[in-house]
Amino acid sequence: MMERLLLDVANVSKCFGGVHALDSVGLKVPHGSIVGLIGPNGAGKTTFFNVITGLYPADSGIFLFDGKSYVPESVSEVTQSGLARTFQNIRLFGEMSVLENVMVGCHCRSSAGVLGAIFRFPSTKREERSIRDKSLQLLAYVGLSEYAAMEARNLSYGHQRRLEIARALATEPKLLALDEPAAGMNATEKLELRELLLRIRADGKTILLIEHDVSLVMGICDSLTVLDYGKVIASGKPADVRVHPEVIRAYLGQGAV
Structure with a gap:
């Protein structure tokens, strides 16, 4: 039986001047899987993320998301x-609380609008309570409940990464x-991250992962796509x-086998 694909892209290209950051890249992400996108620095991995998340326009490519043209x-x-995505460089609202950072993510699905924010309708207040409750649940999910009131900038580096995921x-x-x-x-934080990502997948989410920790990606990913100089050199x-x-030649080296 064929896997049902959540993300299916083909022939994605992106140039910056004379540099081919992406050259006819294809990637398939089945529903409920963890797919790793790996390769050496400068291979085009983050550029690919930036294209599929709307930060860079693609020069060409075919995009299907959940069976629809995208x-x-x-x-x-x-x-x-x-x-949704996270970034290499952490992008939190440092002076806002940990809880408020998660609530920001919830607001993209809110329905209050400008009038609701100004006039504070009962429906707006109910929605805000729901957003707060949901955000607290997500903090518990990623193991950050005890830090809810702390300013995000005061979290440890590993906890900031977890907050971005929340x-x-x-x-x-x-x-x-x-x-x-x-x-x-x-090492301890990586082990906790591994368990969190596996739990997210077990709860029905699909993950596309860029990561240089080879043992992590080899241990949790269902499939891998490898980029080098903007081209796919292996997938499986x-x-x-x-x-x-x-x-092995471009990325892992003989000692990794």
């Missing part, structure tokens, strides 16, 4: 369609795109990708 033209439209989950995504979530984490099960000659 044009990632703006970040807000991408979020509304059900795709805020992304608050947008109710179908696809969660994570750009190097384990960067800067110690982690065990097959690990021994692919081009992947």
Whole structure:
């Protein structure tokens, strides 16, 4: 039986001047899976994320999301369609509380609008209570309940990464795109992250993951796509990708096999 694809892109290209950051890249992400996008620095991984999440316009490409034609033209439209992401460099509202950062993610699905915010209708107040309750639940989900009132900038680095994931989950995504979530984490934090990502998948979410921690991606990903100089050089099960000659040459090295 064929897998039902949540994200299916083909022939995606993006140039910056004479540099082909992406050259006819294709990627398939089945529903309920964790798919890894790996490769050396400068391979085009984050550029690919920026294209599918509306930060960069693609020069060409075919995009299908949840079975429908998809044009990632703006970040807000991408979020509304059900795709949320995190970034290599943490982008939190540092002077806002941990709870408020998650509530920001929830507001993309709110219906109050400007008039509701000004006149404070009963329906607006009910929705705000619901958003607060949902945000507290998400903080519990990622293990940050005890820090709800703390300013986000005062969290440890690993906890800030978890907060970004909670805020992304608050947008109710179908696809969660994570750009190097384990960067800067110690061994214990990486183990906790691994368990969190597996729990997110078990709860029905789909994850697209950029990550340089080879043991992490090999341990949790259902499939891997490898980029090098903007081109796909391998795609398949982690065990097959690990021994692919081009992947060993370009990225893993002989010692990783």
